[in-house]
Amino acid sequence: xxxxxxxxxxxxxxxxxxxxxxxxxxxxxxxxxxxxxxxxxxxxxxxxxxxxxxxxxxxxxxxxxxxxxxxxxxxxxxxxxxxxxxxxxxxxxxxxxxxxxxxxxxxxxxxxxxxxxxxxxxxxxxxxxxxxxxxxxxxxxxxxxxxxxxxxxxxxxxxxxxxxxxxxxxxxxxxxxxxxxxxxxxxxxxxxxxxxxxxxxxxxxxxxxxxxxxxxxxxxxxxxxxxxxxxxxxxxxx
Amino acid sequence: xxxxxxxxxxxxxxxxxxxxxxxxxxxxxxxxxxxxxxxxxxxxxxxxxxxxxxxxxxxxxxxxxxxxxxxxxxxxxxxxxxxxxxxxxxxxxxxxxxxxxxxxxxxxxxxxxxxxxxxxxxxxxxxxxxxxxxxxx
Ligand code: HEM
Numbered sequence: 591x592x593x594x595x596x597x598x599x600x601x602x603x604x605x606x607x608x609x610x611x612x613x614x615x616x617x618x619x620x621x622x623x624x625x626x627x628x629x630x631x632x633x634x635x636x637x638x639x640x641x642x643x644x645x646x647x648x649x650x651x652x653x654x655x656x657x658x659x660x661x662x663x664x665x666x667x668x669x670x671x672x673x674x675x676x677x678x679x680x681x682x683x684x685x686x687x688x689x690x691x692x693x694x695x696x697x698x699x700x701x702x703x704x705x706x707x708x709x710x711x712x713x714x715x716x717x718x719x720x721x722x723x724x725x726x727x728x729x730x731x732x733x734x735x736x737x738x739x740x741x742x743x744x745x746x747x748x749x750x751x752x753x754x755x756x757x758x759x760x761x762x763x764x765x766x767x768x769x770x771x772x773x774x775x776x777x778x779x780x781x782x783x784x785x786x787x788x789x790x791x792x793x794x795x796x797x798x799x800x801x802x803x804x805x806x807x808x809x810x811x812x813x814x815x816x817x818x819x820x821x822x823x824x825x826x827x828x
Numbered sequence: 829x830x831x832x833x834x835x836x837x838x839x840x841x842x843x844x845x846x847x848x849x850x851x852x853x854x855x856x857x858x859x860x861x862x863x864x865x866x867x868x869x870x871x872x873x874x875x876x877x878x879x880x881x882x883x884x885x886x887x888x889x890x891x892x893x894x895x896x897x898x899x900x901x902x903x904x905x906x907x908x909x910x911x912x913x914x915x916x917x918x919x920x921x922x923x924x925x926x927x928x929x930x931x932x933x934x935x936x937x938x939x940x941x942x943x944x945x946x947x948x949x950x951x952x953x954x955x956x957x958x959x960x961x962x963x964x965x
Binding site for chain 1: 923924925928935944945946947949950952953956957959960
């Protein structure tokens with residue numbers, strides 16, 4: 591989920607480097623994501639990640655590499671009159687494109703997403719608690735984030751997909767919230783649903799973040815009603 | 829129907845107001861604010877990146893002006909008699925990182941004074957607009 595905030599806590603002139611691991615486990619699938627991220631000057635962020643998508647009971651993961659860059663273009667998370675605005679690109683390399691090809695994806699090797707994100711924290715906005723929201727608009731062709739290729743027989747072009755999150759900070763290190771992510775539905779072979787989740791995020795210090803979520807991913811590759819637990823751990827070393 | 833709706837809305841906003849109380853009271857009045865400011869000055873004096881700004885500062889004056897400012901901003905019966913934020917902080921070249929660090933020190937000062945998180949947020953919200961008059965000058 592792209593937000594307009596940069597990874598880590600790097601302020602002006604500072605650098606933050608970190609690594610993250612995410613696992614999502616639903617009825618018929620499991621997704622693992624491993625990645626590294628580097629941000630500088632509270633201005634730019636680059637990251638590299640590898641996704642491994644497992645179809646339970648079937649040997650061989652579908653792997654995808656994602657290289658991302660993001661730049662903060664205007665505004666501020668907390669101060670001033672404008673929300674923080676960032677724009678970014680994600681280059682996706684599908685390493686195992688056989689299934690994407692078989693299900694009729696327009697491209698089964700590589701794709702690119704572009705997005706613009708708006709994020710704002712409102713101090714003391716709900717009964718004294720801080721309110722955080724994010725709105726992103728993503729231009730994408732990806733089928734199931736790219737794991738089933740890019741574009742399809744029903745739509746081969748870019749579409750603009752909104753993604754929205756809202757969270758309340760219960761104290762300095764704990765947030766609860768929800769997220770909704772609209773997705774394309776490009777393939778006639780499989781229908782694709784929007785993603786949504788409710789999450790709790792824990793920031794015991796500036797080095798560690800643990801997020802747990804219950805995610806409803808809808809229909810994936812013909813398997814209906816996929817939902818389950820999402821867990822993500824990030825660690826930052828300056 | 830419209831009258832009922834309006835009554836309902838005013839009841840809600842009344843109960844929200846009644847629930848919050850004045851920030852000045854929630855901070856513990858003059859005494860509570862004095863404790864917060866004391867803790868804040870202690871936090872500053874132990875912070876290696878922020879203390880150098882204050883090495884030549886007249887601390888009794890700073891304490892008095894901060895107390896007045898927090899009291900006035902939170903709706904208490906005080907008047908701020910110090911200099912403008914712009915005048916005080918010009919020439920210091922305070923970075924946004926140093927500003928954020930100082931806000932963290934204020935948060936720990938309030939933690940130590942037993943000020944609840946929601947009350948802390950409400951005070952910081954009132955200080956946030958002053959940032960533009962304080963940093964990069
Ligand atoms: C919301 C943030 C801040 C508020 C509300 C604030 C408020 C004040 C007030 C009321 C005074 C006393 C004014 C007077 O004596 O007339 C003062 C002085 C001072 N402030 Fe700030 N300040 C803030 C942030 C900062 C930051 C981030 C720094 C440096 C990192 C800083 C450095 C100083 C110094 C060094 C003085 C003393 C000046 C002297 O020695 O005369 N302030 N501030």
